[in-house]
Amino acid sequence: MPLSFLMNNQPLAICNVCQFPAVIYAENKVLYKRNVGDWPMCYYCKKCRSSVSCHYGTNIPKGLLANREVKVFRTLAHEAFDKIWMQRIMTRFEAYQWLADTLGLPLEKANISQLSKEDLIRTIEVSNQFISIGALIMVRRRKKKEQKEERKIKELYESIKRHKH
Numbered sequence: 001m002p003l004s005f006l007m008n009n010q011p012l013a014i015c016n017v018c019q020f021p022a023v024i025y026a027e028n029k030v031l032y033k034r035n036v037g038d039w040p041m042c043y044y045c046k047k048c049r050s051s052v053s054c055h056y057g058t059n060i061p062k063g064l065l066a067n068r069e070v071k072v073f074r075t076l077a078h079e080a081f082d083k084i085w086m087q088r089i090m091t092r093f094e095a096y097q098w099l100a101d102t103l104g105l106p107l108e109k110a111n112i113s114q115l116s117k118e119d120l121i122r123t124i125e126v127s128n129q130f131i132s133i134g135a136l137i138m139v140r141r142r143k144k145k146e147q148k149e150e151r152k153i154k155e156l157y158e159s160i161k162r163h164k165h
Helices: 068-086 092-103 117-164
Strands: 024-027 041-044 051-053
Touching (some): 068 092, 068 117
């Protein structure tokens, strides 16, 4: 997803969680006591301790500030949703389009780091349902492919048998 989709490329000034007007741009050691990751920069709210990491080499936030609870839901949402494109049920772009349509959001807002807690929970639910259906479809496709291969082997075997006699 292009960076222009994320926060209009603007640094954060006000916490979207508690509305505190002095969010700081800092190294993530303010959260973890040491810097973590290849690019440790983040935005951090001193009042409610919500945070969001930044895109590598920039001060552009990856999404909205989030507290611990929302971060857990983001992780769970990624675990469920990413399977859709990682298992090649859809392309990544198609998966995000599907998520936007399913949640009733414009595509540029269908980014896990920008979703509300409620939308994250819904993302987990619909993604898991979709994966279950997708898995059934994949099993059926695999079974049909195996049956086709078995028929070809049987036909080849019959052809060889006929030529011997």
